[in-house]
Amino acid sequence: MLAQDALTIRDLPGPPSLPVFGNKLALAGAGGPNRALQKWNDRYGSTYRLRLPAPAVVTSDPFLVNAVLRQRPETFRRSPRVTSTLRELGVHGVFTAEDDEWQRLRAIATRSLNAAHLSAYFGTLTRCAERLRRKWHAAAAAGDRIDVLDEMMRYTLDVTVGLAAGVDLNAVENHGAGLSQRLPELFPEIGRRLYAPIPYWRFVPSARRRRLTRTMDELSGIIGRHFEQAKARVAGGAAPSNFLEALAVPADGEPELTHTELVGNVLTMLLAGEDTTSATAAWTLHYLANDPQMLHRVRAEADNVLGDRYVVDSPATLRNLELAGAAVREAIRMRPVAPYLAMQAKHDVLLAGRDNSLVIDAGTIVFTLISRGAHHDEARFPEPDRFRPERWLGAGPAADSVTAPFLPFGGGPRFCPGRNLALVETTLVTSMLCRDFDLEPDTGAGPVGERTAFSVFPTNLHVRARLPEPVRPHRL
């Protein structure tokens, strides 16, 4: 298509906007940005414009989504709003970096999350999972209601802090006022700041802000101390067993990271790896609690694969938990926790869409809306609104394609480097909990909903865990 036939942002439909704020208030409003973007997608079509108040484009057109994600880092960067919010909080690492800095940090992140390192990380995974298992047994015995998201956050926090910084936080068992309590406050703060119409936190001192500063100072000290130990360990010839140790081995000719860079990169791993993975595990357990037959099948598979072990202890065993892995993939399809990504065009660009080409001016923000499109593609996922893990078994759904890319982990060169770790963590915990417990949804506090912070997570997700009958000795 010739450039003169291409649409510009002025040709696109979009919701009415207010003076000064544009669509900002509606985006931050009741249902949250994810709901708002989807609702407008259904009303205005796969590509529409917003005012924030600067003009922005939202697209679920698979060709445009692919083009934007793939043309990084040359043509698109992450939205400055996202990067400046994170940087202001001290969370500057591979997620927020661009150009040469990104290339360097990306290489370290990819290396530290590769298959060899994942095997070395298994000890941490198993230790954290076993603690969670013990805790759920106590809750089952007491008949307590379990807050699934809170439990999954504690589990993934322990895993991610263990892997990112080599620190055993034990948030699963530790409910005091320490770091394990305060660290999770960082993630919602990012969400609040991202969608706030004005930067109120710069003008209004608050107890929350003081707590956050204390948390960041404490983390900075811990990371510094552990980095010294990490350096000593790898200098002694040990293979890196966590992200800090991987950071302690600079690539040839690379200068060592400064303390600020170090803290920013560890926090990036925490942020990118914790919230997303806990929400995914929680959604998976939600669907299985509502589908007891499937839960029993996941249990039978675990019985078969694990024998008298409680928890998966190696990547090879994990690969045999096909149905548990399929349940996780299906939950990711139905509830992608990063349903849109915000990018900014670095220069004017013409992109070929499915129906039209689109001219994007330099500086324009483009939201790639991945929760519409492939995730609900009837041809590939018949009955898309039903939780059917079996569709992922064997050869699985038809292969990915440019017309319907399935992108829960993003795409192109900035594709999520933690994908495999996330799938390992969630499959391991899903299989372990379904093996030991019948899960009964508990909606006493209200129906299950969703909220958007840095990622989209479930609200009011509670269950009661019961020991299945007859109780077999290995479960006690």
Ligand code: HEM
């Ligand atoms: C189910 C869990 C997860 C989901 C759904 C998820 C999803 C995503 C998405 C959508 C992106 C943006 C990709 C893009 O811009 O194209 C991303 C980036 C990233 N993720 Fe994940 N992620 C998950 C878990 C993890 C874990 C466990 C880690 C590591 C501990 C991790 C580390 C990262 C990093 C470092 C980036 C930035 C990559 C870059 O900018 O080059 N993620 N993730």
